[in-house]
Amino acid sequence: MLDSFLSAFYEACQKNNLKLTPQRVEVYKELVKFNDHPSVTKIYKRVKQKFPNISFDTVNRTLQLFVEIGVAKLVEGVQDIRRYDGVTKRHNHFHCLKCNKIIDIYDERLDKIEIPKDLYEKLSIIDTKIVFNGLCEKCKK
Ligand SMILES: [Zn+2]
Numbered sequence: 001m002l003d004s005f006l007s008a009f010y011e012a013c014q015k016n017n018l019k020l021t022p023q024r025v026e027v028y029k030e031l032v033k034f035n036d037h038p039s040v041t042k043i044y045k046r047v048k049q050k051f052p053n054i055s056f057d058t059v060n061r062t063l064q065l066f067v068e069i070g071v072a073k074l075v076e077g078v079q080d081i082r083r084y085d086g087v088t089k090r091h092n093h094f095h096c097l098k099c100n101k102i103i104d105i106y107d108e109r110l111d112k113i114e115i116p117k118d119l120y121e122k123l124s125i126i127d128t129k130i131v132f133n134g135l136c137e138k139c140k141k
């Protein structure tokens with residue numbers, strides 16, 4: 001799975017004239033590896049193991065760059081901590097209020113929900129997403 005993500009990543013970098021530095025590749029790998037919607041801090045800690053000299057700021061800026069070239073998405077607000085998603089394919093999220101886990105939800109029925117037309121007249125809507133809040137299976141017990 002990681003391979004297909006990586007080839008899409010290389011392609012996007014090429015298209016956007018973004019240099020493929022080993023650090024950038026590592027940040028991307030750590031973003032998509034576990035599909036756990038990591039925060040900047042989490043990715044920073046993982047990347048630091050391989051590149052001890054990398055700064056938090058660099059990791060932060062790299063992730064923002066990834067969003068700009070379309071290989072990552074910013075996850076909607078969870079406790080004011082910015083988290084990133086390496087899966088850019090359309091999907092919805094479930095937030096566990098206890099352990100802060102974000103679970104991907106793929107369900108066609110959710111994509112069919114009709115958005116009131118007048119919203120589109122008033123606002124310029126680029127993207128829609130349904131966010132569920134509650135307790136995950138583990139925390140429910
Ligand atoms: Zn939980």
Ligand SMILES: [Zn+2]
Nearest residue numbers: 085087093104
């Ligand atoms: Zn996701």
